[in-house]
Amino acid sequence: MSQKFTMVAALNRAIDEAMAEDEGVIFLGEDVAAKQGGGVFKVSSGLTEKYGEHRIRATPISEQAIVGACVGAALAGFRPIAEIMLMNFLTVCMDQIVNHAAKLRFMSGGQTNVPLVVRTTTGVGVGFGGQHSDMLEAWFAHVPGLTIVTPSNPADAQGLMRSAIASNDPVIFIENILCYGITGEEPPAGHRVPLGKASISRTGSDCSIITYGRTVLDALEVAGQLAEEGISIEVVDLRTIAPYDEDTVLASVRKTGRAVILHEAVKSYGTGAEIASRLNETLFGKLKAPVMRIGGSFSPVPMASVLEQAWIPNKDEIKGAVRATMNWKT
C-alpha cells in the first residue's frame, strides 16, 4: 500500500477505470484535454491520450453549454462528467442543474433520466476570495433529484467517484481544493463507496461530530485532543451530504446523546440546520444537550489570510461547541 496516494490520483483513477469500462463515459470541461494540460487541477491528466478528444472534450468557457451538453448526452444514454472548475461557477449554470438535470426524470414521468456527474472544486483557506471559495452544497441539497457528495480522503474519493458515475441520477461531486494533496491508503482497483452511506471515522461515546469533506480532518484532530481531556468523540463523515444517511446519524446521536454539526459553508441556512432539525424531531427527549452547529461566518469569504482564518470554523470553536454540549445543565 502506497502512502503517497493523493486525492487527485484517486479521482483520476476512478474516472480512468470508468472510461475504460464504458464508452458512454465522457468528460467535458474547461482546459481538461491533453492540449490544455489535463485540467487546472490535473484530474484528467493522461486521459485524452487513452480515450481521445471525442471523449475528453475541452470546452469554451461556457458553463451553461457544458452542463447542458452533459444533460443532453445523459438523456441519450451516456454517463457524462462535467468539470465546473470552481463551485461558484455553478451559479452560472444553475438552470441546467436545477431545472433540467434534477427534474427531467420526474417531469417526464420516469421516461428519461440524467446520469450526470458535475465535478467541482472549492475551499476556504487558500486566499481565493469571495468568488472562488464558497461551499454551496445547501443550495443543491434543497433541490429534489440531486445527490451531493464530497470525499474527505483519497480512498473515498475514488470509491464515491465510481459510484457517482454509475448512478442513474445526477450527482454534484464537491472536491475541496485543500484536500487535493492529502495522501492516504490506496484502495484496490474498482473500489466503490455506496452513495447515501456515511462512515464513522472515529468511534466515541460522549458527543457526535457530524461533518463532511475537509472539516472531517479538523473534527478528527479535535477528537484526538479532547480525548486527552477524557471526552470521547464520535466523528460521522456523511460522504453523501444529500440525501444523507439519517440512520447512521441517528444511531450515533442516540448513542452519544450529544451532537455538533460542523461544516465549512456559512452556518446560517446551511445543511447543519436541516440535520439539527431532524435530530430534534426524532430524538428530542433523548438529547442531553441542544444540537450545536458550527459553520463559516455570515460574510463573503475574504481574501486577506488573517480574515480568511477568522472566517473559517476553527478548532477552538469546535472544541468550544463540544464542551458546551458536555457541560449543558438542563
Next chain:
Amino acid sequence: MTSSSFNRDTLLDIYIRTMKIARADEKLRSMLMTGKLAVLYYTVRGQELVSAAAIAALEQSDYLVTTYRGQHDQIAKGVPLDLLFAEVAGKMTGTCKGKGGSMHITHPETGVMVTTGVVGSGLPIANGLALASQNRGDKKVTMVCFGDGATNIGAFHEAMNMAQLWKLPVIFFCQNNRYGEHTAFADHTRVDSISTRASAYAMKAVKVDGNDAASLYTVAREAADRARAGDGPTLIEAMCYRMMGHFFGSDFSYMSKDHLAEMAAADPLPRLRALMLEHQFTEAELDAIVATIDAEVEAAAKFAEDSPFPGPEELRIDVFETEIAA
C-alpha cells in the same frame, strides 16, 4: 437530392401533420373555453405549418427538443394524441403520468426528449444529444425549436458557439413568430434577422418563409442532410406568426392593428389548403383527411377525460431512480 426533394407525397404528409396540429389545438382551446380543462396552455395557432414542414424533413428516430409552446412540434414529430391530451390534462395515462403537463411533454419513442419551460435552455441540451450521436456514429440529427425571444439569452450563444466548434449534428430551428412574450421583435433586438447572428459563430444560416411549405421543407432537409453528413449545424429562421396571446386567454392588445391584419393575411391554414388544391388534391379528399383527424382528436380528448389522475404516491416516484420511502 432526389430523395429529399419536395413532391406531392411530401405535401400530403405535411398537410396531415399540419391539420393534426391545428385540430388538436382547436380542441384543446375549446376544452379550455368550456371549462373541461383548466390548465396553463400556450396555443400554437399560426405556427402549425412551420413545425409540420420542418419536422417532416426529419426521421422519427431523430431527436427533438422544444419549448412550452411545443404542442405543434410534438404532434409533428408523432407523439400520439391520446397520450398528449392526457398529459395536458394531468392524467396518469399521459406521456409523463401527468407530472409534466403541456410544458414538459416528453416521449422518447418518437424522439421528443425534452420540452422545457425555460426560454433558451433547450439549445445546450440539444448539443448533448447531438454529441452522443456524433460519438456513436448513429447518424441521428437533433432539432431544437425555439422562438425569436430565446436568441437574446446567453444559453443560445453558448450553444451556437459550441455546436459549430464541434460540428455537432444539430438543427437550430428558430420559429420567429415576431414576439417574445409581449415584446415585439423590433423592441428586443437591433438585428434585422436572427439568421444574421449565426455569422458570429461561423455557422450556416438560412432565413425562410415559415408558411411556405416547400421552401421550409427543402431548407430543413438540407440542414438534416448536412448534419448527417458530419458537416455541422445549421440555424434556420422560419418567419411565422403567433396568432393569439402569449398563453391561452391572455390579452394581446399590444399587437397593432397592422400586425393583426398582416397576420390574418398570412394564416398558414387557408394558404396550405389552396396549395393542396393547386396540387390536384380535391376538396373531398382534404375533408376526409380532416374528418379522420377529428375522430382521432375526439378519441384523444375522451381518453384524457376518462383517465384517472395520478395518486399521491407519485410524489415519491421518479424523483430518484429508487422510490423515496413513504
